[in-house]
Amino acid sequence: MKKTYKIEVDCANCARKMEDATKATPGVKDATVNFMTLKMNVEFEEGADVKAVMKEVLKNCRKVEDDCEIYL
């Protein structure tokens, strides 16, 4: 399953780091962060609990870039 989220982040390198952090989160199959359109595409693994996974994703993203935001 794929979902798109609006995000808020200040710099391109931070967006790249968010992408890496999201990809490394369990339950996420693949992710792309688009700094230009401020959007994040997340592909979840089969049977993943989207809400719980996204909570984890946000936590991991905050670790690499503390003032980022994902509008869930």
Next chain:
Amino acid sequence: MTRKQKKMLIRILLTAALVIILVLLPIKEIWGGWLRFGLFLIPYFLIGYDILRKAAKSVINRQPFDECFLMAIATIGAIILGEYVEGVAVMLFYQIGELFQSYAVGKSRRSISDLMDIRPDYANIEGEDGHLEQVDPDEVEVGTIIVVQPGEKIPIDGVVTEGASTLNTSALTGESLPREVTSGDEVVSGCINQSGLLHIKTTREFGESTASKILELVENSGMKKARSENFITKFARVYTPAVVYSAVALAILPPIVRLLMGLGGDWSTWVMRALTFLVISCPCALVVSIPLSFFGGIGGASREGVLVKGSVYLEELANAKIVAFDKTGTMTRGVFEVVGVHHTRREETELLQMAALAESYSSHPISKSLQKAYFERSGASTLDLNSVRNVEELSGRGVVADIDGHKVAVGNDKLMRQEGVEPIACHHIGTVVHVAIDGVYEGHILISDIIKPHAAEAIQALKKAGVTRTVMLTGDSKTVAESVASTLAIDEVKSELLPEDKVNQVEALLETKGTNEKLAFVGDGINDAPVLARADIGIAMGALGSDAAIEAADIVLMDDDPLKIAKAIRISRKCLRIVYENIYFAIGVKLICLVLGALGIANMWLAIFADVGVMVIAVLNAIRALNVKKL
């Protein structure tokens, strides 16, 4: 500017003013220099407090290569070594760079969304008392009559039921010529109604309408990343740690070697050089400028009516060396038209009228084109069907009918011979309709598919843009295909192909091309979907309203003009050129500055340029990709 940006600008200006004052004040000797140290901390914290806070957080989160952390180390190091001005300046310029980046990116984000300003905000529905009511287009059901006033955007696809107007389709097609519509015509959302009031019966939901589909496509276009983008991501992942480790090595190893040689450590020089390294370690210039260039290229292309589904396709298109086309609908209009009336003693319109009347009971496309030609050339708008009697359709031959008491035979040469007349063969390419009246040969009408007005020019433009091979793939007969190919100066032609043969032909072409060459296939998207998918780049034309084309292709040309193919290639070339300029420039300058820094030739100021200056230049260069009007 947003509030955040304004606040930052004020901080930058205040800091700059404070630093200048402090540099000019004669306070070096007061209190053993401690006063100067204390005073310099004021602008340092003013400009850098948020960075220092983030740096502290990154330590807690164990993110050692965070830019803020590196900036903090570099500036604190500089201040400890007594280089107060440099320490504050690095912070200052770093913030200027960040501010510029956020401003430039925000600005191009906005200018691209303005370009694609086709999102309708509301739809008008006529209430019972005749008042117009504005409603959310999402809530309009299929089959509802909506009203579009002059100057408004058409919110939902539909059919005009009342009124006539001219539409500005430039936001969709890049074509500035207005389109005339009247009742019965289909209209697509995103066009601007220019003159008259239109009543439109919707045929789709808002989410399924053309405007919504296009917006979705453009907004998601960044998700398929180009190879150069992925390269930069990988590079950034390695670059920062590598530079930071080199900085540590630079701070420690040379002094130790010097100590061993008995020269004295000279620690402060080497630590300063290492701090210079840290300032250059941020990969921001690269990481922001590459996607920004692609974003600009895609945005500029969409303004020209070329929709690109992802930066990867822009990159592939720039390497297109072989372009294969479908014929019907791509290079030709795909509609049959009367192109000539030959060997007749009568008026052309009279012959057309006779033929149209005889064929009037047939639903064959030929019959339609005969009628259309008659109406166009005579100015009449109806056919007097009462004069037609005893219509007899002879399958595979044509039609025989009585018109005003004359026996009219309209059909191919077999029919003519059956009627006992000898037809004159036509040496032009196309479908020939012979006409005999009362057993006398009266000439023939040539019907053929028309080549699009810009088709020949388009092939020339492709050649000029560096395409080495043009190939036409068509299901049409050999004679027709070869005549079209030679008129257009297309290199190769493969005719009489079934849809699956086209896929095979494309696969054969794919095998002949070089490793870095790409093959583009251009089709009208109706039955080319497998070929569009198989080619490196599938380009669909004339997509206004055709979902199949938008789905199947990588690049969609919004109007029917084949000239746009070459334009798309030129846009992609320009975009890629900018991308490579930025990659080479940014990496080059950074590497040079690293070497010069290690040798002690480059100081902190040059490092600031390598970081912020390069980023500013790369971003400015990236924004050029948006400007494609004159390509």
